[in-house]
């Protein structure tokens with residue numbers, strides 16, 4: 001994947017250096033275009049060193065090719081991150097008065113703007129009109145996040161996390177379908193059940209599958225909300241997440257949003273067993289016997305709520321046992337169930353089968369959780385549009 005990265009004169013420009021590293025770490029080739037203003041915030045030397053490529057600044061230098069045209073034919077995607085109000089305005093008006101704006105005019109593959117600015121600038125009517133104009137013209141916009149701004153204010157205007165920008169670039173290059181503001185409630189991570197005030201029974205689920213789902217939903221234009229248990233991986237702070245610990249807390253968090261969502265995806269590893277009694281004081285002694293009982297079935301409880309989002313369940317089945325999967329699909333009233341093997345636990349990849357309630361079975365070989373997340377979302381788009389047609 002060849003990425004042309006335009007960096008403009010925003011205080012968030014320093015974050016683009018981390019984006020260059022992340023893109024390269026994941027195998028992309030990066031060429032950076034800097035505006036004159038960007039040079040007040042990052043140096044050409046940093047960009048050149050991190051991208052391991054020539055940095056593009058000036059349009060009018062004597063070289064062999066015409067810079068904006070050679071860049072345009074080389075790159076698969078042009079990303080402007082951070083994008084100032086100024087570059088957004090210029091692009092919306094078709095102005096080409098420097099190398100980046102001229103490249104934007106000539107580029108015919110996907111273009112992504114990642115605006116970052118003070119909240120006052122972001123809500124400015126002209127800026128908003130320019131953003132809408134770019135959207136209508138087919139440019140992609142990753143909206144800024146809310147949070148602390150350089151001015152000290154709290155508001156909308158922050159550059160989204162680098163990880164989200166990276167996934168958005170991937171989703172654009174891989175040509176995934178737009179989710180059209182569909183609302184997804186995703187559970188993930190592992191639950192803990194208390195033995196005593198300091199000890200718990202839990203499992204090794206890392207939260208990666210839910211994180212990839214949340215990334216994919218956000219980057220494909222859906223609205224994502226996570227109800228997440230204990231995790232081993234980091235979740236970006238600009239994701240909408242309710243953190244929970246026990247299965248009771250997770251159930252409460254999910255129940256509260258069942259009305260809100262179009263689709264529920266239950267990727268959490270909810271403990272199958274929990275201690276029959278919880279001691280109120282720390283247990284001492286040289287030996288300990290624990291009596292466990294079956295934990296509550298969150299998915300069953302949620303699907304019996306008489307609300308009707310589309311429901312995708314997950315089930316860890318070592319031999320991807322189809323018959324057991326089918327029983328679960330029916331007894332838990334799911335629209336789809338994903339069987340994955342224990343090799344998926346805490347891993348970037350998995351082996352999986354997808355069982356649908358129409359009897360169809362899709363088998364995947366080794367697949368990354370990002371690919372699996374996107375495949376699940378593709379199925380959700382199909383199933384949700386079928387439902388809508390039926391209702392009409």
Ligand SMILES: Cc1cc2nc3c(=O)[nH]c(=O)nc-3n(C[C@H](O)[C@H](O)[C@H](O)COP(=O)(O)O)c2cc1C
Nearest residue numbers: 008009010011012035037038084085086087116117
């Ligand atoms: C300290 C400082 C921080 C700035 N941060 C931003 C910003 O985050 N977003 C923005 O749109 N403009 C910001 N600006 C204003 C732009 O730098 C200015 O509009 C400039 O002309 C943008 O040029 P460019 O779009 O060609 O890079 C900032 C200016 C200064 C002095």
